[in-house]
Amino acid sequence: MSRIVDFHIHCNSSDPEQVKQLAETCEKYEVAAALVGGLRYGATDYVPNEQVIQICREYPDLFYPLAKIDFWEAPPNPDEASRLAEAGVRGFKFIYPYYAYDDDRYMPIYERIETLGLPVLFHTGDFCPSPVDAVWRRPVLRNMDPVTLDRIARSFPKLNIVMAHLGTSLWRVPAAELVKTHPNLYTDLAGHGSFAALSAEDLAGLLGPRRHVYGVERAFFHKLVFGSDAYVDKPSTLVSALDHYRHLLDRLGLPAGLSAEIMGGTVGRWLGIPL
Template sequence: MRKFDFHFHCDIDDSSKIAELAALCRKLDTVLALSGGLRYGSHDYLPNEKVLEICQKNPDWFVPMAKFDLWDTVEPDRIYRWKETGVKGVKFIYPYYPYDHDLYMPVYEACEDCGLPALFHTGSFRPGPADVEWKRPVLTNMSPFGLDRIARSFQKLHIVMAHLGTRLYREQAASLVCQHPNLYADLAGSGSWMGVQPEELERLFKPFPTAFLGEDIFKNFRKIVYGSDGYVSYPAPLSESQPYYERLLRLNNVPEEIRNGIMGGTAASWMGIPL
């Protein structure tokens, strides 16, 4: 089955690198959701308009997401305009206020109205010069707990918690994912997917005690989506992460139908992407 990577960064506009990435996608039979945007802490990626252009030139392998700048002012109507241009999802990272701040709620409402899934960075984030300039509580603002209010308030919005909260919040993040029907997680992190061992994944996502539930013990695994956290400038995580994801799932005896959903079917269905 063709795979779908929901978490990939469009960080450079280099035609040769983009062509190499498309060739790698063809080799791996994997479609990428590309996100760029400005203000990733102390650095910028490609503007959303350029990401859209790159995806339009490579429609077989690249799907555009737009990065929305959650800052001290916001313009929710921008979501509706992006939808009209062909954007298929929205990325959020490095907000001025916590993710669940009142100011940002109309933005998420617009995402729900437009049927655009939302990817939120959660957990650890490297310090940089922007932290000195803005002096924001970065980890607090991007805590997985901020997604609780959003998931409760917009129950038709598909939300993906990037990195499963990283090691800082992994336990709490998994509990939230298992609790909210519309909240999902990826294990992305340019290699940090190797930090989640099969035994830990089982403990985090299998219901307990299974003997008394009389239900699908793999139901919570359906809440994982594949994300590599690769970059156009550094695509190695795309090829390196796939066998590791699949190993994690096979060692937990996750059924093939659920594995196919994790490796692309679930997220692709939200965006209307045929696999």
Template structure:
């Protein structure tokens, strides 16, 4: 059984959800499903409704919550409230400040205490109307380097770097993953899992810092994430196929 840690709940249409769930069953894949209304260019299904959907389709779906990192300090109690509702992880994207801004650190500390993982979007982000409204340095705020402070400060917090920084920051992202025991990565999205070949990935993840020293040491920190949507289940099929090919070819390199 696989675990897809990067799936968006962009609709609460039960027919579409059922089709997505059937696709997951066919792929033998559990899904960490995230939604959340936020300040970026689109809104997904509210966290509370995602929890209900996951309870309804618990054979496949596991809820994650998206918490806004904006211009006022997030309340750490919000994380505990979601955990009490059954949320099994948290996602962050489109922050007002850098991910490691001091106002966000108490939230990460609380999540570390809860023993739940976090997923940070890193790298490319398509321009949209929110950029004109908020005028924030989006790519700078979501650079992988901002996960360094978080990984160092909260060493029991399991962190997944979504997209491995995409092409903009891939080498930096790989080095961070090799440095921190609690930092993992996915290649979610066509800009990531179709943007790097097996040879490139093997070279990026080769490290004397990790047990074994070869490329397989780093590849053990690869997490499956498709960046699929409830309304677009085929993306998971495509991603699963590409991940499997990458892993096989990396083993042969």
């Protein structure tokens, strides 16, 4: 199998020892990790984008930076995406928007990222309550419903989009159907609630062919990518995700080439990672 690429790791710590531990884990399991930080995920702050870029420069063969652009109070400036791309960012993450992902205010940023040729990762589905919910009183889950990605995928067909968590248990079926509809829409199973909750039979039902045709050649498993939802200070989640993904792919009996695409080939090409 080719090199593994994890498209979903949170950079929640810049502590050198914790960063080193994640790097050692990635090296041991031959994983290239896309790290995403950015301030304000609900009530939680992460490592700023610029610092994530610097961390990735210290481990250029293991870490690749994604940037989170704030979707909270002010509409995002498309020039910020260009600036971050020039600084070395390989993709973007969106989560916890003030308005729904497909709101008019956000469309210019997607348009700019499409022209940059970089992929995007959207959180979809469940999101833990926090004290700020009572302050802002926003429709948090509805804003991150997978159906909000429909307009984006249609409007920007050259934009490679990953739907994180396959909508979680709230929206798995519509999320999977959207993945089947749009050629540029992919999904990961990031998080124990997704990769550990789904059996191979469940996944076969979700990503199987729309018509009752036997054989994986008519299914949509090629729209799946590897994402662990690990954190810098919790690399064990990466190891758990590897085990679960491999178990699922073995049980599904997918060809080796297809499994390699799922575990890194697809995302690796988007990020320009040598495989």
